[in-house]
Amino acid sequence: MPDELFQRYQAAHRAHQTHAQGCTTCTDQARCRDGGRLWESFVRLQDAYLQRKRRR
Template sequence: MPDDLYARYQDARRAYQQHTDTCRACTPTGPGSDCDDGRRRFVRLARLQDLYLTRLKQRRTR
């Protein structure tokens, strides 16, 4: 069974990547200062990435 957190993290990554393909203000490394949609997507991606990486680190220390 796939890891739900990983799937959500990858979905957020794809959503932000698709957004940057069409948004002139946003870049792959961060949202533009005047793009609320890009900022929202980027924050979601960053939070899920942090959660996923934290989980991986916890699994290694067990």
Template sequence: MPLSPIRAARAVQILAARAALTCGLAHPATRTLLAVAASVAARAWEAGHRVHDVHPAPQLVQKDALVADDLYTRYMKAFQALNAHRAACGTCTDAVTCEAGAPLDERFTRLQDAYRARQSKQR
């Protein structure tokens, strides 16, 4: 029984990727497998299968990456806000924070701790 167009496309794609890793992109076997993979993927497309059928997107990885990026963005904005306040305030330093700068310092510290904790989990 022949493979479905999607399974055939995935199988040839995996073979081409393995050839590229082991032999390099310039090797004739790699180039041949890449051409076959493109041809099989085109036939799958013509049969009504779309790219996301051949290349399913890993949902959790993308979602985690977006969450991590959002945390980093908030962390950097808190850092910038705290530095802007310290530059304008005459009493704030790295060691001493005025009453108006305390919430900014607290937010920055909390976000920095969360970001560093996430980074240490990824290692």
């Protein structure tokens, strides 16, 4: 059964990784505006996913 939240969390992770690999501004310590936005949405989805897992 496809887990939509998990898929979105994985997609956000990939989107951020792809950006970070092609971006000359983003580092582990600092992120550009686009990178920061992608990172935040990844963190939000990850939190939601982990919280839901914990509740079960």
